[in-house]
Amino acid sequence: MIDLGVAELFRRRVAEWYSTHGAHSLPWRSTSNPWHILVAGVLLRNTRVEQVAKVYQRFLERFPDPRTLASASVDEIRGVIRSLGMQNRRATELKKLAEIIAERFRGSVPCNQKLLVELPGVGDYIASEVLLAGCGQPKPIVDRNVVRLLSRVFMGVDPPGPSARDVWRIAESLTPRRSEDARVFSYGVLDLARAVCRVRKPLCVRCPVNTVCSYYSRVRHIV
Numbered sequence: 001m002i003d004l005g006v007a008e009l010f011r012r013r014v015a016e017w018y019s020t021h022g023a024h025s026l027p028w029r030s031t032s033n034p035w036h037i038l039v040a041g042v043l044l045r046n047t048r049v050e051q052v053a054k055v056y057q058r059f060l061e062r063f064p065d066p067r068t069l070a071s072a073s074v075d076e077i078r079g080v081i082r083s084l085g086m087q088n089r090r091a092t093e094l095k096k097l098a099e100i101i102a103e104r105f106r107g108s109v110p111c112n113q114k115l116l117v118e119l120p121g122v123g124d125y126i127a128s129e130v131l132l133a134g135c136g137q138p139k140p141i142v143d144r145n146v147v148r149l150l151s152r153v154f155m156g157v158d159p160p161g162p163s164a165r166d167v168w169r170i171a172e173s174l175t176p177r178r179s180e181d182a183r184v185f186s187y188g189v190l191d192l193a194r195a196v197c198r199v200r201k202p203l204c205v206r207c208p209v210n211t212v213c214s215y216y217s218r219v220r221h222i223v
């Protein structure tokens, strides 16, 4: 159980940090269209952000909704995403994904965790981001970096100390109930974990949550 005062301070510090340091310029951060969020999540799997940013707009201009993508040929999809690599597998997967949404959900991305994770190529992380940013639901988004940050702050250890379930529970309990606040908070934790709470040599001295971080209070010699 996290102390309410600590949780509130953590939320506030993350939101303040995100307002000035967050990755606001990423094109999928400024949309609330579930299809756009889903496409970004699928394209970003095993691929660098900069590579996807170059392809993302072009992809959505050509395939603005699941039905358009479902009716395109694999060849055409492959041509649009070629620079990302693994284009054969990705193009086939994307087409399959779009066909299922077009046929089973009448062309609309389902705002439901269980239905989302049944889609090909969609796991908990992508599903949560779609629900958070595309469906207005207050969901945490938890990747490997966020697991590390939350494990350090609230348990004072590095992964694989706490179980994934424990970390998800912490993330859920911290996520604000208002969807706009949840979006700022979840993206803030994601960016903070990647940029500041690094695997080696985390930047604790300049970290906005260092006053509530159990790991930092234990290992203050880290710079």
Ligand code: SF4
Residues within 6 Å of the ligand: 149, 152, 153, 196, 197, 198, 202, 203, 204, 205, 207, 208, 209, 210, 213, 214, 215, 216
């Ligand atoms: S104080 Fe250090 S260990 Fe704790 S969250 Fe910040 S960067 Fe990570």
